[in-house]
Structure formats: structure tokens, C-alpha cells
Amino acid sequence: MTRGVRRRLAFLLAGNILLLLAIWLLLKQGSSFSDVLLRSAPDIAPVALAGFALTGIIFTGAIDLSIASALALAGTTFGSLVTHHLPPLPAFFGCLLSAWVIMTFNGFLVSRTSIPAIILTLAGLPFYRGLALILADVTVPNFSGNVSVVSEAYHLPGKQLAGLFLSLGAIAAVLFDGYSKQARLWLSLGNSPEACNLMGLNPKRIQFSAFVVGGIFFSLAVLVYVTRVQAIEPARMALGFELQVVAAVILGGTNIFGGEGSYLGTLLGAIFLYLVSQLLIYAGASAYLQDAITGAIILLIIGIDCALHRPAKLMEELA
Amino acid sequence: MKRPCVLFGLLIVEVALFTILSGHQFNSFSDLTHYFRTYFADLITQATPTLILGFGMTLVLMAGGIDLSVGSTVALISCVMSSFSPGGNFWFTAIPAGLAVAMSAGALNGLMIARLDVPPIIATLGTMIFYRGLCFVVMGDLEKSPFLEIPGYDFFGKFKGATCLLGIIFLFGGTYSARSVWRREILMIGGNRVAARFATIPVEARIWQIYILMGLLAFVAALAFTGRNGSLSASSLTGLELHVIVAVVLGGTKVQGGAGSLVGTFFGVLFIAVLDEGLRGAAIWGRQNLPFKISHIEYILLGLLLVGGVALNNYLSRKKLAE
Numbered sequence: 079m080t081r082g083v084r085r086r087l088a089f090l091l092a093g094n095i096l097l098l099l100a101i102w103l104l105l106k107q108g109s110s111f112s113d114v115l116l117r118s119a120p121d122i123a124p125v126a127l128a129g130f131a132l133t134g135i136i137f138t139g140a141i142d143l144s145i146a147s148a149l150a151l152a153g154t155t156f157g158s159l160v161t162h163h164l165p166p167l168p169a170f171f172g173c174l175l176s177a178w179v180i181m182t183f184n185g186f187l188v189s190r191t192s193i194p195a196i197i198l199t200l201a202g203l204p205f206y207r208g209l210a211l212i213l214a215d216v217t218v219p220n221f222s223g224n225v226s227v228v229s230e231a232y233h234l235p236g237k238q239l240a241g242l243f244l245s246l247g248a249i250a251a252v253l254f255d256g257y258s259k260q261a262r263l264w265l266s267l268g269n270s271p272e273a274c275n276l277m278g279l280n281p282k283r284i285q286f287s288a289f290v291v292g293g294i295f296f297s298l299a300v301l302v303y304v305t306r307v308q309a310i311e312p313a314r315m316a317l318g319f320e321l322q323v324v325a326a327v328i329l330g331g332t333n334i335f336g337g338e339g340s341y342l343g344t345l346l347g348a349i350f351l352y353l354v355s356q357l358l359i360y361a362g363a364s365a366y367l368q369d370a371i372t373g374a375i376i377l378l379i380i381g382i383d384c385a386l387h388r389p390a391k392l393m394e395e396l397a
Numbered sequence: 398m399k400r401p402c403v404l405f406g407l408l409i410v411e412v413a414l415f416t417i418l419s420g421h422q423f424n425s426f427s428d429l430t431h432y433f434r435t436y437f438a439d440l441i442t443q444a445t446p447t448l449i450l451g452f453g454m455t456l457v458l459m460a461g462g463i464d465l466s467v468g469s470t471v472a473l474i475s476c477v478m479s480s481f482s483p484g485g486n487f488w489f490t491a492i493p494a495g496l497a498v499a500m501s502a503g504a505l506n507g508l509m510i511a512r513l514d515v516p517p518i519i520a521t522l523g524t525m526i527f528y529r530g531l532c533f534v535v536m537g538d539l540e541k542s543p544f545l546e547i548p549g550y551d552f553f554g555k556f557k558g559a560t561c562l563l564g565i566i567f568l569f570g571g572t573y574s575a576r577s578v579w580r581r582e583i584l585m586i587g588g589n590r591v592a593a594r595f596a597t598i599p600v601e602a603r604i605w606q607i608y609i610l611m612g613l614l615a616f617v618a619a620l621a622f623t624g625r626n627g628s629l630s631a632s633s634l635t636g637l638e639l640h641v642i643v644a645v646v647l648g649g650t651k652v653q654g655g656a657g658s659l660v661g662t663f664f665g666v667l668f669i670a671v672l673d674e675g676l677r678g679a680a681i682w683g684r685q686n687l688p689f690k691i692s693h694i695e696y697i698l699l700g701l702l703l704v705g706g707v708a709l710n711n712y713l714s715r716k717k718l719a720e
Binding site for chain 1 (some may be wrong): 508509512513514515516518519520522523524526527530531533534537590591594636639642652653688689690693694695696697698699700701703704707708711
């Protein structure tokens, strides 16, 4: 963990505590603070878990922009399984599997072709969205824009178990970050593909493994996201989700160009973004204004972060 | 010049295919010519905003950037202009306001990319969502249609006005950029940024200029769009950016920067526009023969065309290098 990352963690910790304090002060009489904390898990879990997936991928210097569409496709798979009266557990499994397969497929393409990851996954954005719409048209009888999931049994992971998923995922990610060799291999690939190659490592395989492991976290994120909503809309589901996740990762101190970062930072970043949006609600901003302000804050964060990395990058260019 | 010819051939094949799929019956030769005359006039007016944006996007991609926020920028400009009251004063209030919004939207992209050094795709993904959020702040859930009440405004939506705008931008802009040092500097920035800096090209300033130009072109595109489509909501024009990027890439411009062609872009955009229009026209055929809505194929095709176009461009440039 470099000094910059450690500094960022300290900053986020302090920022989160300050935000919590501000929310506590803004709370009206009658609503309890512990309620606010308990309600937060289902909102934080998808962003944080998908963030863990993207953290590993960004470590290697790649990125996956298609996660929102991939989420829609996996969600539609889940929806069509539900409409065919599958019991909850197999339906959850189908959702997890499809999400994992999509991300692994992305990883396969990114590591095997010479097209930049950013362009490949940008193409995935309309591609998976289209597949989701076609899948819904073909498999759901009388499909009219959304698949509503009524039975409460199907909402278990998203509503009751989100906190459990989040904490398990976070513990796994932090342990993985601290003790596994693979995370370091990703970082080394992000730092210098050439050095990796010269050390006898296989850059393609390392890159692919980042997507495979990321797929596990991503599938959990999809499961929580999909089972939380009442109706699955393939056309509009999770629009803008990728930016939220990327923002959480970058805010957490992970360098967007790869080679530097931490999983813990991503968790704290996701919490920070959630608390900011909550603060706006308690401060009484309208729903549309909230979206715009959150967008502006994300832009500001990304801008400042990249500006901080700028001198080092310029020196590298001139060296 | 090979690419535009190939694209032109493909365009003709595509038009023929979709004319068959649309199930149109021709009784005589004059019927046929009449059909195609209206078809192409419609196609040009429909594709005008995309063509204008394609012009800018070619320059942006040449410089090694990308702009995902164009769709939201056009929507934001249109939303701001629609919030003014229609009437004679519209030209002196809404148009300057729209221009100001366009310039500042472009300048924000420029600030993020040139000054703060954010990767262009991340920066414009962010502004895409931010500008869309602003659209909702301006419009809310309403759907407005003030543009057709303004005297003289529908000029931009008709064939004559559209070709005027296109002619000015493509002929003047194209000739200027073909002969200018400016374009070569842009190409050099896209090809090798460090070398460009050593060659005393003001890299930062050029990138600012490109994105502000993109904003201005978005304003012109907004004029063409609102002149044709009277009504407007906050979620209009979502997904426009992908159409533009795919078209430009098909036209032979490299996403990595350093190479590009405006003529190619022109045909690339027409190719995508015919596809768009054709899939809409083939809706009846699709309902009878396919288990899903045929318009959904467009998403898949856009993805495949983007990857295919980039791969093709890479392959061709590698082959050229080997020779």
C-alpha cells in the first residue's frame, strides 16, 4: 500500500465520520439514527461489491464500462427464471452464474484481443442491453417493458441479507488484498506490463484472472441489486450505475491508470458517496437536484484525483 | 479514398435490403423515383444532427479523445432553449442562452480533460450523466414543444435548412481543416502526445479548442434537432453518442487517435442512419417473423459494429505499417 493510498484512506475515514455527524445533526425528531444505519446496507452493497470487482480490474490497468448493461442482462435472466416459476434458490443461482459468465467473457475478450478494454466494454454497453431486451421479449410471456417480481421470497438477498453479503464481501476483499499473491500480480501488471513480461509472468493470464475474480464480486452485487427492486426493467435498469461504481473506486484511492489502490478504499468510497446522497436528502434537496448534485460531486472527485496524479504522469512522459 | 467507396456500396445494399423488408410496392418507375427522392430528403434531414456531431467527433477522436457526452449536451441545450417563451424575442434570448450553455458544456469537458488530465472516456461519461441530470432539473417530467410556434424556426428542420447547415460545416470546415496546420497538430497530438509537446504544439490549448468546438457543434445539432422534432423531454436523445461514435469509427477514424477522415465519417453516419430508419420501417416485417422487437437488434449491431470497426481499423493500419 503506497503512501498516497494510506493518506486517502485516512481522509475517507475522517470524511465519513463528519458526514455521519452532519446527518445526525440534520435528523428530525422521531427518526432514530440506528434506523438510518440499518437501512444503508441494501443501498451500499451493490456499489461496494461491484466496486470490489472493478478495483481488481482497474489494478491491472483495464476497466469494465459495461457493468450496468451486464447487470440488466443478468437481472433479465433472473426475471425470466422467476416468471417460469423456478424456486428462489435456483433463480438466484442463475442470476449469479449469468453475471459471472458475462464478466468472464469480457475478460476473455479484453485479454485476448488488442482492442483497448475501454472500447471493448463501451461496445458491451449497447450489446448487453440489446441482448437483455431480446431475452425479455423471447422468454417472458406478454412482456410489456418490465417484469415485476411479487413474491417476497425472491427479495430475500436484496432486502434482508444485503448487510450480510456486504460484510462478507468486504471481509473477503480486504483479506484478499492483504494476503493473496494474485492481487499483487494485478498491481504489478498495472504498473508495468513490460516488467511483468520480463519477469516471466503471463500478462494475458493475469489480466483474465482479474476479470474472473471480479466476476464473483460482481455477481453478488447483481444479486443484491436485482432482488431489491420490485420490477425489472431491461431498458432502464441501472442506468449510470457504472459511473457510481467507477467513482467509488477512484475516490477510494485506486489509480484509474492502474497499479495502485486498495479494496478497503473502495468500500470507504462507496460509503462516502452513499452518505453524501443521504445528506442531500436530509438537507431537503429535490430528487432531480439530488441526481445533478451527486453527478457534480462525482465529477469533482474524479477531477481532483486525476489532477493529483498529474505531475507524476507528466514526469513519466518526459523521462 | 477506398473506405468511402466501400461504405457507399454497403449503403446502397442496405437501402435495397430495407426497402424490401419495409414491404413497399412500386407500380411504376416514377413511383420508384418519387419514393427514393422523399426517402433521401428525409434521411438527410433526419441524420443532420448526427452528421454535425460526427464532424466534431472525428476531430475529437483524431486527437486521441472521445466524447460520450454529446447526446446529453444536445439535450441540455434544447431543454434550456425550450424553457424560454416562444415568440419574436426567442431569437435574442434563447439562442444566446443556448450558445452559452453549449460553450460552457464544452469548456467543462475541456477543463476535465486538458487541465485536470482525466481520461477522456471517464470525464465525458461523467459529464454525460451530469448534463442529463441538469436536463431533468430544467425540465422535470414535462414534455414541451415550443419550437414550432416560433416564426421562422422550422427552417432548420426542413431539407433546405438542414443542407445549408451541413454545407456550411462540411464544406467550409472540411476545406479549412484539410489545409490547416491546426488539423495536423491535432493529428500529431492523437498520434504521439509527448512528441507533440516536444514539437512545441500547445497540446492543452488544442484540446480545449476541440472540446469547445464540439460544444458549438452540439448547439448547431440542437438547432437542427429541435427544428425537426417539435416536442422534447428530459430523456430525449439518449444513446445518440454511441450512434455518432460507431459511425465515425466505421468511417475509418482510429479510436486511438492520429488518423481520421471527414468523408468517411459522412458515409459512416449515413450508414448508421439508414440502419436506424430501416429497422423502424421493418417493424411490421419483424412482428410477423421474429419473436422479439426488431428495433432491439440495433443495440446489438451498434456494439458489434463498434468492435468490428475498431478491429478493422487496427488491422488495416498494421498492414500499412508492415508494407
